[in-house]
Amino acid sequence: MRLGRIASPDGVAFVSIEGEPDKEICREIAEQYLSRNPTFTGRSWQLADVRLLAPILAPKVICMGKNYAAHAREMGGEPPEAPVIFLKPNTAIIGPNVAIQLPADAHPVHHEGELAVVIERPCKDVRAAKAAEVILGYTIANDVSARDQQQQDGQWTRAKGHDTFCPTGPWIETQIDPSELDIRTDVNGEVRQHSNTALLLHDVGAIIEWASAVMTLLPGDLILTGTPEGVGPIEDGDVVSVTIEGIGTLSNPVVRKGKS
Numbered sequence: 001m002r003l004g005r006i007a008s009p010d011g012v013a014f015v016s017i018e019g020e021p022d023k024e025i026c027r028e029i030a031e032q033y034l035s036r037n038p039t040f041t042g043r044s045w046q047l048a049d050v051r052l053l054a055p056i057l058a059p060k061v062i063c064m065g066k067n068y069a070a071h072a073r074e075m076g077g078e079p080p081e082a083p084v085i086f087l088k089p090n091t092a093i094i095g096p097n098v099a100i101q102l103p104a105d106a107h108p109v110h111h112e113g114e115l116a117v118v119i120e121r122p123c124k125d126v127r128a129a130k131a132a133e134v135i136l137g138y139t140i141a142n143d144v145s146a147r148d149q150q151q152q153d154g155q156w157t158r159a160k161g162h163d164t165f166c167p168t169g170p171w172i173e174t175q176i177d178p179s180e181l182d183i184r185t186d187v188n189g190e191v192r193q194h195s196n197t198a199l200l201l202h203d204v205g206a207i208i209e210w211a212s213a214v215m216t217l218l219p220g221d222l223i224l225t226g227t228p229e230g231v232g233p234i235e236d237g238d239v240v241s242v243t244i245e246g247i248g249t250l251s252n253p254v255v256r257k258g259k260s
Contacts (some may be wrong), residue, residue: 001036003029003137004171004234005057005095006050017047017171021022026050034120034219036174053137053166054095054168054249055216056118061088061166063213065144065156067201067226074229083210086156088143092166096250101164102236104258105153111234112227113185113193113242116141116203118172119221126212128205134217135173135208140242140250141224142167143236167221167252169243178204182245183228187238195228202258 002017006026014033015026024047029038059211065084066072072079076134094100096148102109120136143160143165150159178197197203202210207225236256243249 001137001174002171003033003038004055004169005053005172006045007053007167008044008045008050008247012053013043015045015227021135022048022224024048026187027225034118036120036136052096052170055170055172056093056220056222057169058093059218061092061222061224062086062141063089063160063224064086064202064207064226068195068199069228070199070202070227071194074231075175079201083207085211085214086160088166088224089161091163094096094164094167094252096167096169097252099164099253099255100142100144100167100234100240101162102254102256103146103162104256106149106162108147108233110145110147110231111185111187111192111240111242112143112231113183114141114143115178115181115183115197115244116168116228117178117208117223117225119217119223122216122218124212126208126217128209131205131208135204137172138176138178138224138244138247139168139172140170140244141222142240142242142248142250142252143224143227145231167250169250170248173247176246181247184243185234186241186243187217187234192232193228193230195230197225199228200225203205241244
């Protein structure tokens with residue numbers, strides 16, 4: 001099942017997206033939209049007639065740092081033995097086709113395509129073997145990062161926390177195995193990152209166990225699992241697209257704030 005959020009002529013709605021490509025129908029969810037067994041209002045729209053929004057209004061965004069060995073090394077370090085987590089504000093979330101806004105004083109700003117996990121129910125101290133029981137599904141995210149600010153500050157909050165620095169979408173896929181998915185990031189059609197989730201140092205179960213030992217996970221929490229090697233700069237006028245096997249493609253244009 002694909003779960004999403006749309007803007008239609010009737011307003012914003014949470015929906016299930018069903019049907020063949022180019023003929024998809026968006027069925028409005030009545031309640032409990034963060035569920036693999038939703039109920040429906042009976043209203044529906046053609047996907048072609050609505051606008052996809054970020055599929056989740058996440059209470060918090062938890063991110064994994066250096067979770068692919070090759071990326072850890074391209075950033076000048078060795079892979080960490082234990083998971084490294086950090087937070088992005090939920091105000092950084094934007095949906096498909098919404099512009100990533102580069103701060104006027106940030107150079108360079110990098111793309112980081114990632115598989116993201118959506119939590120279904122409140123949970124704490126979840127064992128890795130039980131992680132699937134608390135997961136609603138998976139979506140795509142781009143952990144946009146201002147590298148100069150990351151180096152200046154010595155920590156990552158400002159560099160990764162700007163508004164628009166967490167593109168997410170296009171929907172949540174509830175029926176997928178995350179263990180071996182092709183992941184690719186293109187900028188203007190040029191492949192920048194190409195890897196597979198099989199190369200995650202800490203898999204989804206281990207991530208859920210580590211994060212939930214630290215903090216209570218809430219329905220709708222978004223967990224970014226880390227980015228593979230190949231991160232690089234994005235500039236005004238670019239279009240960055242992240243594609244993950246079995247989910248789809250998340251595309252966003254890039255603009256420079258303050259450009260005259």
